[in-house]
Amino acid sequence: MIDALVIVVLVATGALAVLGIGTTVRNRPPGRVHTLAVGAVEALLVIQAVIAAARVFGGVPLPESTTFLIYLVVSVCVLPIALQFATAEPTRWGGTVIAVAAIATGVAVLRLQGLWAAGGV
Structure with a gap:
């Protein structure tokens, strides 16, 4: 995984949680701004997923692939x-749903980084 992209994703999920x-x-209630913000964070996550999956399927050894x-x-x-x-x-609680999902996504990204680092890559 690319460390700079992980940091950008974590900042973006944090900003989405604050929003x-x-x-x-x-x-x-959540509106168009939330849809655009989730779309932007989702684009970053897809980029990260494509890069990471390509590297894993390309032969990068991970202990728990x-x-x-x-x-x-x-x-x-x-x-x-x-x-x-x-x-x-x-x-009004729609914003909280998005915030909790953003926090959960940030935690998943941190876990991904931990698993990647455990592989020594």
Whole structure:
């Protein structure tokens, strides 16, 4: 994995979490800004997933490659599902749903980095 991309993804998920909490505090449902923000973070996650999967399938040895690939898929899937859930019935808590998903995605990315580092790559 590319360390700089991991840092960018972590900052982006943190900013998305702050945006979601801010929306909840302001008592507003999620809107177009949230959709665009989730899309931007998702684009970063897809780039990271493509690069990491290509390297794993290209022969980079990892002690737990199956676990790594599962975390990779989860990191890409969580935010779109949360956005759908948050906007299906717009309430003030939609922002919190997005924030929790952003935090969970950040944790998954940290775990991915840990698994990658354990491989000595």
